[in-house]
Amino acid sequence: QVGHSKARCLCLNGLVNHIKPLHIEMLEVYTSSHSCRNMEIIVTLKNGEGKKCLNPEAPFAKKTIEKIMKNRR
Amino acid sequence: QVGHSKARCLCLNGLVNHIKPLHIEMLEVYTSSHSCRNMEIIVTLKNGEGKKCLNPEAPFAKKTIEKIMKNRR
Numbered sequence: 001q002v003g004h005s006k007a008r009c010l011c012l013n014g015l016v017n018h019i020k021p022l023h024i025e026m027l028e029v030y031t032s033s034h035s036c037r038n039m040e041i042i043v044t045l046k047n048g049e050g051k052k053c054l055n056p057e058a059p060f061a062k063k064t065i066e067k068i069m070k071n072r073r
Numbered sequence: 074q075v076g077h078s079k080a081r082c083l084c085l086n087g088l089v090n091h092i093k094p095l096h097i098e099m100l101e102v103y104t105s106s107h108s109c110r111n112m113e114i115i116v117t118l119k120n121g122e123g124k125k126c127l128n129p130e131a132p133f134a135k136k137t138i139e140k141i142m143k144n145r146r
Contacts (some may be wrong), residue, residue: 024104026101026102027101028099028101028102029138030098030099031097033098061142062142065142068102069102069134069135
């Protein structure tokens with residue numbers, strides 16, 4: 001008997017709406033998929049401060065990504 | 074005797090300027106750091122088609138990211 005497969009989203013414990021772009025070491029964007037229907041944005045902070053899930057619905061998320069793109073060298 | 078540390082960039086074998094947003098499963102943006110001074114954008118393609126490095130200097134890169142952000146559900 002095969003159990004129902006559950007969604008395997010990564011962001012289960014709340015989303016943040018704001019992260020300072022300069023604090024971001026790495027950013028992962030997972031598009032909607034069979035394993036998780038939500039788009040998910042996971043930010044790895046500098047200085048070993050861990051990871052946060054950024055709310056993709058927050059207008060800030062898009063702005064943050066644009067800022068990161070501008071800070072490229 | 075400690076050797077000189079070398080840059081540890083991830084994108085060593087050429088960058089692509091264009092990827093169809095719908096083919097993207099996951100996108101990673103690495104900001105400039107001590108281990109690699111370039112900003113790097115790594116795209117994981119759907120259907121196990123591997124990873125590509127997206128050229129952050131290409132205007133297309135920013136547009137691709139904006140499109141992905143719009144396709145969220």
